[in-house]
Amino acid sequence: QVQLVESGGGLVQAGGSLRLSCAASGGTFSSYVMGWFRQGPGEEREFVAAISWRGGSTVTADSVKGRFTIARDNDKNTVSLQMNTLKPEDTAVYYCAADQSLRFGARQPREYEYWGQGTQVTVSS
Numbered sequence: 001q002v003q004l005v006e007s008g009g010g011l012v013q014a015g016g017s018l019r020l021s022c023a024a025s026g027g028t029f030s031s032y033v034m035g036w037f038r039q040g041p042g043e044e045r046e047f048v049a050a051i052s053w054r055g056g057s058t059v060t061a062d063s064v065k066g067r068f069t070i071a072r073d074n075d076k077n078t079v080s081l082q083m084n085t086l087k088p089e090d091t092a093v094y095y096c097a098a099d100q101s102l103r104f105g106a107r108q109p110r111e112y113e114y115w116g117q118g119t120q121v122t123v124s125s
Contacts, residue, residue, distance in 0.1 A: 002027030002114050004096045009119030012086055016123075020081040022096030022116055029077040030054065033099040035112055036070060036081045038092035038121075045095070047107040049081060059105050064090070086123045093118040 008020040020036070035050040049060045049070035058070050064083075072079040079096060097112035106112065 002029070002032060002098050004098060004114060004116035006094065006096050006116040006119040009094060009121045011122045011124065014086060014088055014123055014125050016086050017082070017084045018086065018121060020083065020094055020096075020119060020121070022079045022081075024077045024079070024098065027098075027114075030074045031100065032114075033101075033104050033106070034070075034072055034079040035097045035099065035106070036079075037095045037097055037109060037112075038090075039095070039118075040089075040092040043092075045109045047109075048094070050099075050105065050107070051079065052104045057104060059107075061107075083121070086121075088123045088125045091121060091123050093120050 003026045006022045036048040037045050039045040051058045051070045055072045067085045069082040095118045096116040098114040099112045
C-alpha cells in the first residue's frame, strides 16, 4: 500500500507558475499509474493529468493542456505537476493519486485507489 504526500501549493497571481510535488512511500512506485486531480469549492473532483508507469505516456485534461506538465522520477518516488500560465479558474485543492491496475488513462477518481491529503492552489486575478 502506498502513501502519498503532496507539497508545493500556495498563492500565485494569474499568469504565474507553481510546481506541485507528490512523494510516495510504502509501495513499489513504478507499479502505479500516477495522476493529479483537483477539486474547486463546491465542485466535483476532476482529472488533471496522468502518467504511465515509466513515464513514457502522459494524458492531460483539455482545460490545462499546453499549460500543465506531469512528470515522474521513479528513482526518487516522486511525481510532479508543473503549472504555468495559471488562471483564477485553476484555484482548487490538488490531489495526487495512484492507480494500481494494469490500465493507463483512467480519468475517474473512483479508478484510483490511493490518494494524498491535497494541497491548496489559489490563483488571484
